[in-house]
Each structure stands twice: as C-alpha cells, then as structure tokens.
Amino acid sequence: MDMDKLVSLCKRRGFLFQSSEIYGGLNGFWDYGPLGVELKRNLKEAWWRDMVTGHDELSTPPGAPQAYEMVGLDCTIIMHPQVWKVSGHYDLFCDYMVDCRESKKRYRYDQVRGRWCEHDGKRAFITTMAEAGHEDEETLAAALKFFNLRSKKADELKWGEAYLPLPQVTELSQVLGPDAKTLGTLTEPREFNLMFPTTIGALAGEEGKAFLRPETAQGIFVNFKNVCDSTRVRVPFGIAQMGKSFRNEITPRNFTFRSREFEQMEIEFFCHPDSSREWYQYWRDRRMKWYTDLGLSSDRLQLREHHADELSHYSRGTADIEYAFPFLPPGEFGELEGIAHRGDFDLRSHMEGKLVAKDGKLEVELGADGKPRHRGSGKDLSYRDDVTNEKFVPHVIEPSAGADRGTLAFLCEAYTEDEAPDENGKMQSRVVMKFHPRLAPIKAAVFPLVKKDGLPEVAQEIYRGLKQQGLVAFYDEKGAVGRRYRRQDEAGTPYCITVDGQTLTDQTVTIRDRDTLEQTRVKVDDVVSEIQNRLR
Ligand code: ATP
Numbered sequence: 204m205d206m207d208k209l210v211s212l213c214k215r216r217g218f219l220f221q222s223s224e225i226y227g228g229l230n231g232f233w234d235y236g237p238l239g240v241e242l243k244r245n246l247k248e249a250w251w252r253d254m255v256t257g258h259d260e261l262s263t264p265p266g267a268p269q270a271y272e273m274v275g276l277d278c279t280i281i282m283h284p285q286v287w288k289v290s291g292h293y294d295l296f297c298d299y300m301v302d303c304r305e306s307k308k309r310y311r312y313d314q315v316r317g318r319w320c321e322h323d324g325k326r327a328f329i330t331t332m333a334e335a336g337h338e339d340e341e342t343l344a345a346a347l348k349f350f351n352l353r354s355k356k357a358d359e360l361k362w363g364e365a366y367l368p369l370p371q372v373t374e375l376s377q378v379l380g381p382d383a384k385t386l387g388t389l390t391e392p393r394e395f396n397l398m399f400p401t402t403i404g405a406l407a408g409e410e411g412k413a414f415l416r417p418e419t420a421q422g423i424f425v426n427f428k429n430v431c432d433s434t435r436v437r438v439p440f441g442i443a444q445m446g447k448s449f450r451n452e453i454t455p456r457n458f459t460f461r462s463r464e465f466e467q468m469e470i471e472f473f474c475h476p477d478s479s480r481e482w483y484q485y486w487r488d489r490r491m492k493w494y495t496d497l498g499l500s501s502d503r504l505q506l507r508e509h510h511a512d513e514l515s516h517y518s519r520g521t522a523d524i525e526y527a528f529p530f531l532p533p534g535e536f537g538e539l540e541g542i543a544h545r546g547d548f549d550l551r552s553h554m555e556g557k558l559v560a561k562d563g564k565l566e567v568e569l570g571a572d573g574k575p576r577h578r579g580s581g582k583d584l585s586y587r588d589d590v591t592n593e594k595f596v597p598h599v600i601e602p603s604a605g606a607d608r609g610t611l612a613f614l615c616e617a618y619t620e621d622e623a624p625d626e627n628g629k630m631q632s633r634v635v636m637k638f639h640p641r642l643a644p645i646k647a648a649v650f651p652l653v654k655k656d657g658l659p660e661v662a663q664e665i666y667r668g669l670k671q672q673g674l675v676a677f678y679d680e681k682g683a684v685g686r687r688y689r690r691q692d693e694a695g696t697p698y699c700i701t702v703d704g705q706t707l708t709d710q711t712v713t714i715r716d717r718d719t720l721e722q723t724r725v726k727v728d729d730v731v732s733e734i735q736n737r738l739r
Contacts, residue, residue, distance in 0.1 A: 204529045204615065204618055205529075206458070206529050206530045206615075208618070208634075209529075209614060209615060209618050210458060212618070212634065212636075212693065213236075213239070213614065216236075216238055216693050216694060217236030217237045217238045217239065218235070218236055218238050218239035218242065218614065219233055219234070219235060219236060219239050219458075219459065220233070220234045220235075220236050221233065221234070222234050230455055230463075231452055231455030231461070231462050231463035231464075232462065232463055232464055233458075233459045233462055233607070237644075238644040238645075238694055238695075239610070239644075241644035241645070241675060242610055242613070242614070242638070242642060242643075242644045242695075243466075243606060243607070243610045245641060245642045245643070245644070246497075246606060246609050246610055246613065246642055247445055247466070247468065247606050249497060249641050249642065250445065250468045250493075250604070250606075251275070251443070251445065251468075253493060254273060254441075254443050254468075254470060255273045255274070255275050255443045258272075258273045260272045260273070264485075264489070266484070266485050266488055266489065267482075267485045267489075268439075268478050268481045268482065268485065269439065271439045271440055271441065271472075272436050272437070272440040272441070273440065273441045273442075273443060273470075274430060274434060274436060274440070274441075274442055274443070275442070275443050275444065276422060276423055276426055276430070276442055276443070276444045277444060277446065278419065278422025278423070278425075278426065278444060278446070279422070280415055280416050280446070280447060280449075281401065281403065281413050281414070281415065281416070282413075282416060282421065282422065282425070283425075284412060284413050284414065285577070285578070285580075286421050286425060286553075287398065287414055287417075287421070288557060288577035289552050289553055289556060289557050289577050289578075289579055289580075290421050290424075290549070290552060290557075291552075291557060292398060292414075292417055292418075293396075293398075293577070294557070296396060296397050296398060296417060297394040297395055297396050297397065298311055298312070298313075298394075298395055298397060298452075298453055299311070299312035299313065299370075299392040299393065299394060299395070300312055300392065300393060300395045300453045301315065301369070301389045301390050301391070301392050301393075302389070302390045302393075303380040303381075303382060303383055303388050303389055303390075304388045304389075304390065305380065305382075305383045305384065305385060305388040306380060306382035306383055306388070308380075308381070308382050309453060309454075310332060310380075310381065310389075310453065310454055311452075311453040311454045312369055312370055312392040313368055313369070313370055314332065314368075314453075314454055315330050315331075315332060315368070315369040315380075315381060315389075316330065316331060316338065316366045316367065316368050316369065317329050317330035317331060317342065317366065317367065317369065317372070317378070317379075318338075318342055318362055318363050318365070318366050318367070319362070319363030319367075320342070320346045320350075320360055320361065320362055320363065321360070321361040322346075322350040322352070322359060322360050322361070323350070323359075325350065326377060327346070327349060327350075327377055327378075327379050327386055328367075328372050328374070328377050328378045328379065329342045329345050329346045329349065329379050330342075330345075330369065330378060330379060330380060330381045331345070331381050332381045332454065334456070334457070334530060335531070335532040335535070336532050338366060341381075343357060343360075345379060345381075346360055347360075348384070349379055349384070369389075370392075375387060375389055375391065395451075395453060396451075397417060397450045397451050397452065398414040398415070398417050398449075398450070398451065399414060399415040399449045399450075399451050399463075400412060400413070400414055401413050401414065401415060415448075415449035416447075416448055416449065417448055417449060417450050418448050418467060418469070418603070419444045419445065419446050419448055419467045419469045420444075420469050420471060420549075420601060420603065421549075422444060423442045423444055423469070423471040424471065424549045424550060424553055424584075425553060425580075426442075427442075427471075427473070427550060427584055428582065428583075428584055430442055431586065437588070437589070438473050438474060438475060438586055438588065438597050439472065439473065439474040439475065439478070439482065440472070440473060441470050441471065441472040441473070442470070442471050442473075443468070443469070443470045444468075444469055445466060445467065445468040445469070445606065446466060446467065447464060447465070447466055447467075448464075448465060448466070448467045449463065449464050449465075450463060450465075451463060457528070457530050457531075457537075458530070458611060459607045459608070459610070459611050460528065460530070460537060460608055460611060462607060465605055465606070465607045465608075466605070466606035466607055467603060467604065467605055467606065468603075468604045468605075468606050468609075469601065469602070469603045469604070470486075470601065470602045470603075471549075471599050471600075471601055472486060472599065472600040472601070472602070473586070473597035473598070473599060474597060474598055474599075474600065475595065475597065475598070476546075476547070476595065476597075476598045479519075479544060479546070479598035479600065480519075480520075480544070482598075482600050483519075483520050483542070483544040483600050486542050486600050486602050487506060487522045487542045489602075490524060490540060490542055490602045490604070491504070491506050491524055494524060494526075494539065494609075494612075497613070497639045497641065497642060498613065498616060498617075498637075498638070498639035498642070499526065499612060499613070499616050500616065502527075503526055503527040503616070504524065504525070504526055504527075505524075505525050505527075505536055506522055506523075506524055506525075507522060507523045507525055507536070508520070508521075508522045509521040509522065509523070515543075516559075516560035516565075517545060517546055517548035517558070517560070517565060518543050518544060518545060518546070518548075519544040519545075519546055520543070520544040521541060521542065521543040521544065522541070522542050523538045523539075523540070523541050523542075524538070524539045524540040524541075524542070524604075525537060525538055525539060526539050526612045526615075528611070528612065528615060529615055537608070538608070539604065539605065539608050539609060539612055540602060540603060540604035540605070540609075541601075541602075541603050542600065542601065542602045542603075543600070543601045543603070544598070544599075544600055545598070545599040545600070545601055546598050546599070547596040547597065547598055547599070548565065548599075549599055550584045550585075550596050550597065550599070551565065551584075551596055552579060553579055553580050553582075553584055554579050554580065554581070554582060554583065554584045554585075554596075555567050555575075555579045556568070556575035556576070556577055556578045556579040557575070557576055557577035557579075567579075584596065613638065613639075613642055614636070616637075617636040617637045617638045617695055618634070618636060619634070619635050619636070619637050620632060620633070620634055620635075621633060621635060623635075623688070623689075623692070623720055624720070625685045626683060626684065626685045631685075633689055633692050634692065634693050635692040635693070635695070635717060635718075636692070636693060636694065636695030637695065637717070637718055638695040638697075640697045640737070640738045641738075642695075643694075643695045643696060643697050644675065644694060644695065644696075645675050645676065645677045645691070645694055645695075645696040646669070646674045646675050646676065646696070646697065646698070646734065646738055647669055647674060647676050647677075647696065647697070647698040647699070647700055647734050648676065648677040648678070648679060648687070648691045648696050648698075648699045648700070649662045649663075649665050649666040649669070649676060649677070649678050649679075649699075649700045649701075649702070650662060650678075650679055650680065650684055650687050650699065650700070650701045650702065651680050651701075651702045652684055652701055652702060652703040652704065654680050656704070656707065657707065658702045658703070658704075658706065658707075659680055661702045661706055661712075661727060662678065662680070662700075662702040663678065664727075665700055665702070665712070665727065665730055665731070666678040668730075668731040669731055669734065672731055672735060674734065674735070674738070677691070677694075677696065679691075684701060687699070688715065691717070692717060695717070696717060697716070697717045697718075697737070697738070698714050698715065698716065698717065698734055698737065699714070699715040699717070700712050700713070700714055700715075700730055700734075701713045701715065702727075705724075706727065710726055710727045710728070711724040711725060711726055711727065712724070712725060712727055712730055713725075714730065714733065714734070714737075
C-alpha cells in the first residue's frame with residue numbers, strides 16, 4: 204500500500220490533521236478529525252470494554268491460570284516529581300542526540316544513517332534521515348552537491364558498501380550532516396531526557412519543577428494501595444488506565460507512529476510471584492488475539508519475544524506485538540504494544556527508592572553520601588492474602604499499548620483499492636476502508652434515492668431510529684447515489700441503506716454491504732434491528 208495515498212485520504216476525509224496546521228503545523232503533534240475521533244474512540248472503547256467493563260470475573264478465560272478481576276483508574280498527567288525519580292525516568296529516560304552547527308537541526312543519534320562516498324581522493328560519510336528505501340535519492344543528491352558534480356557524473360562517485368548508523372562512525376569530522384553543506388558540523392552525541400518539563404504554580408527553580416507523564420503506568424503503581432483498600436479486589440487482579448502521555452521525541456516521524464503527545468492504554472496486572480510466568484504467557488496471547496479479533500491480519504502481525512540482552516535489568520521477559528506498517532521496509536515491523544514481566548520492581552521502588560541491579564539483584568541506589576539517591580515513599584505496598592495470610596510484594600505483568608499506533612495500524616489495514624459497479628452497472632475503481640464494524644466511525648448511512656415522492660421522509664425516520672439506538676448514522680440526499688456509496692466506502696461505513704421507489708409499494712429498503720457489495724431488501728420496520736444484528 205502506498206502510504207502517501209493513506210495520508211492524503213486521512214486529511215481529505217477528516218481522519219487526521221496536522222496540529223495547528225494554519226500556523227504551519229507542529230512537528231510530532233496530530234489532531235483527529237471528525238471521522239478520526241470516532242475511529243480512535245471506538246478503538247479505546249473496544250479496549251476498555253474487552254479488558255475492563257466487559258470482563259467476566261467469575262470464569263477463567265481460555266489460557267488463564269484462574270479467574271481474575273479488572274478495575275480502572277484515571278490519574279493526573281502531572282504527578283509528584285519524586286515518582287519519576289524513583290521510577291528511573293528522571294535519570295534514564297534518555298535518547299542520544301546530535302546537533303548540526305550549520306543547519307541548527309537536531310537528530311536522534313541512532314537514526315542518522317549514511318554511506319561512505321569517495322571522489323577524486325576526497326572521502327565523506329554522506330548521511331540522511333530519509334526513510335528506508337528512500338535513502339539513495341537523498342544521499343546521491345547530497346553527494347553530488349558536496350563534490351560539486353553534475354548528475355551526469357554520478358558514475359564517478361565510489362560508494363561504500365552498506366548504510367551504517369552514525370554511532371558506528373567514529374570520524375565525526377568526515378561526516379556530512381543530513382542538512383549540511385560542509386563536513387564535520389555534527390556535535391558529539393549528548394543525552395537528552397524525553398520528559399517534557401513544566402512548572403507548577405508560581406514557584407521558581409527546582410521547587411516547582413514537574414513533568415508531563417511519559418507513561419500512564421506510574422499512576423497505577425502509586426495508587427495500588429488505594430485500590431486494594433477501597434475495593435475488594437484480591438490478587439490476581441488488573442488495573443487499567445488510558446490517557447495522554449508525552450515524550451519529547453527528538454525526531455518524530457512516520458505519521459502518528461512516533462508522536463510527542465499520544466495516548467496509551469495500559470494494564471498493570473498484579474499476581475503472585477509463583478504464577479507470574481503463566482500470567483505473562485496469558486497476557487501475551489490474550490493481547491495478540493485482541494488485535495486479530497478486531498481485524499489486523501495475522502500475516503502483518505508478529506509477537507516478538509525480546510532476547511535476554513534486550514531486556515531491562517528488572518524484566519524477566521518482554522514481548523512486543525508488532526505490525527508491518529507500510530512505511531517500513533519489507534520484512535520490518537513496528538511496535539504496537541509491549542507486554543513486560545516487571546517482577547516486583549515498580550512496587551518495591553515506590554516503597555524503598557530507586558533500584559539498580561547489582562550482582563543480579565535489585566538494590567536501592569545510594570548517592571555519594573551513602574543515602575538513597577532517590578527516596579521511595581516509605582509506605583508498605585505489599586499485599587496480604589486474607590485467606591492464606593501470606594504477605595508478599597505482587598509481581599506485575601504490564602501490557603502497554605498505544606491508542607494512536609493502534610489507530611494507525613487499523614487505518615493501514617483497512618485501506619483497500621478495488622472495484623465496484625456504478626449506477627449503470629459498470630465496474631469502477633474505488634477506495635474502501637474495510638474497518639471492523641466495531642471500529643467503523645459511521646455504522647450506517649441512509650439515502651433517499653431521490654429528493655421527492657416522500658422518500659426523504661422515510662429515510663429520515665430510519666436515520667432517527669438508528670440514532671435512538673445509539674448508532675452513529677449519517678444521512679445523505681445529495682448527488683448521484685453511486686457517489687454517495689463511494690463517499691461512505693472511503694469513510695469505512697459498513698452498511699448503506701437506500702430508500703427507493705419500491706419502498707413506497709412494499710415498505711422495503713436495500714441494505715448494501717460495504718465489503719461484499721451485496722444488496723438485500725429488508726422491511727423498513729426491521730431495518731434498525733437488522734443493522735444492530737449485523738454489527739453484533
Ligand atoms: P519505541 O521503542 O517505539 O519508542 P517504547 O518501547 O519506548 O516504543 P513503551 O514505552 O513500551 O514504548 O510504550 C508503550 C506503547 O506506547 C508503545 O508500544 C506504543 O504503542 C506507545 N508509544 C510509545 N511512544 C510513542 C510515541 N512517541 N508515539 C506514539 N505512540 C507511542
């Protein structure tokens with residue numbers, strides 16, 4: 204699929220707009236338009252319903268060690284700054300960046316790639332930020348400019364074998380920055396914290412300093428005790444939260460895939476240490492199935508277990524659910540969700556203070572003065588089982604998903620070009636967004652074939668009937684009916700209901716199926732329940 208076509212459809216039909224577009228946009232920030240907001244809401248509602256409100260806590264789900272409870276939370280975006288010191292985000296949530304002294308641009312160190320190039324005894328490492336597959340055009344243009352050659356002479360350039368990431372190149376003085384004209388303008392890499400700082404109230408300096416949360420998870424950990432004390436949940440149980448997170452990504456890219464403001468849907472599942480491996484397996488499989496149930500094709504999805512050397516020091520296992528986004532080179536996948544076995548790291552940190560690994564064990568990190576570098580809350584966050592009377596710090600399995608990356612994957616998956624007959628029965632090409640009915644922004648559209656003979660009145664009645672059942676419906680009486688179908692195909696509306704001449708004689712209307720194009724006649728009185736049944 205051509206990503207440019209999807210991006211232009213998203214703008215044209217109101218799925219996604221660049222934030223603050225009339226002022227030139229803001230890199231890494233995106234707004235959801237009228238169709239996009241419904242799509243993303245449907246995705247979030249499907250997650251909340253399937254994971255929380257619709258979860259049956261009385262029976263054991265397939266693959267789970269036992270039945271369990273799920274509850275929700277909605278925590279603030281700005282939290283006590285100590286939370287981020289203890290969680291490790293303050294010290295460790297960094298990427299390396301390089302600045303270009305010439306273009307004044309900033310790049311993520313590991314994302315700058317390039318190739319060695321030689322001409323006339325002169326050698327330069329020509330870099331680019333182009334997406335994979337597009338590097339050749341950019342590096343060639345940059346090299347021709349740098350060596351002052353016309354494009355006819357491109358053959359005279361001698362290229363190094365492969366593209367290398369900048370961290371593999373030690374001679375920064377020979378590097379031509381992605382937007383530079385001269386060599387050696389990139390600075391040495393520097394650490395850059397991805398948390399957005401902000402200030403609380405009128406306090407100056409360190410005292411009022413706070414951060415926008417870079418993940419929703421910490422709100423759950425710090426409320427663990429509150430949830431246990433205020434509800435009757437018993438381990439094993441999960442707490443879910445969705446909401447905005449912020450990361451000052453150095454190079455946001457690939458449409459909404461890497462944004463600076465995005466929404467997460469996270470679960471922290473608390474269980475007994477002895478059964479945590481089984482719960483980890485359960486959640487990996489459960490979350491993978493959720494995406495395929497909603498229509499992501501299993502050929503484009505993969506569950507990738509991290510190698511031991513990729514794991515964070517506290518993690519006993521992490522798997523990513525990844526999707527073959529069309530903007531990635533063939534064979535490459537991008538993360539939709541991570542499922543991590545986090546042991547007791549988080550609850551212990553919030554009790555004792557920031558933990559570090561020492562000889563394979565977690566210990567409170569000490570400062571030069573021998574005191575904890577970042578103090579924990581000092582509160583007891585362990586759990587006592589009221590039946591066995593056992594006291595322990597629960598282990599945590601964390602399925603952490605991105606609502607925007609999910610929405611993007613479903614947009615990519617839905618985009619289809621095929622053919623459908625026009626009014627005269629002639630096949631015409633069409634663009635159709637094949638969303639799962641649960642995700643489709645509009646569930647049904649209602650058309651009177653013509654704007655007379657009482658057809659609009661019947662159509663409006665059906666439209667109101669759908670709305671009364673809480674279904675997002677759309678009424679359209681403008682233009683040729685074929686064009687109205689096309690517009691709904693692009694919006695991904697699963698069903699179109701048409702009121703025509705026959706309706707007046709036999710009280711039936713047609714329902715057209717977006718994917719099969721089949722048209723069936725249904726009684727006017729039954730059409731709302733028929734749509735409800737089909738959506739189910
Ligand atoms: P990446 O390696 O792609 O930066 P990550 O491993 O840092 O992601 P997590 O910290 O595990 O991501 O966050 C959980 C989920 O939140 C991700 O799987 C993704 O869906 C979403 N997410 C994280 N960062 C972003 C971002 N910058 N833009 C959009 N979604 C994001």
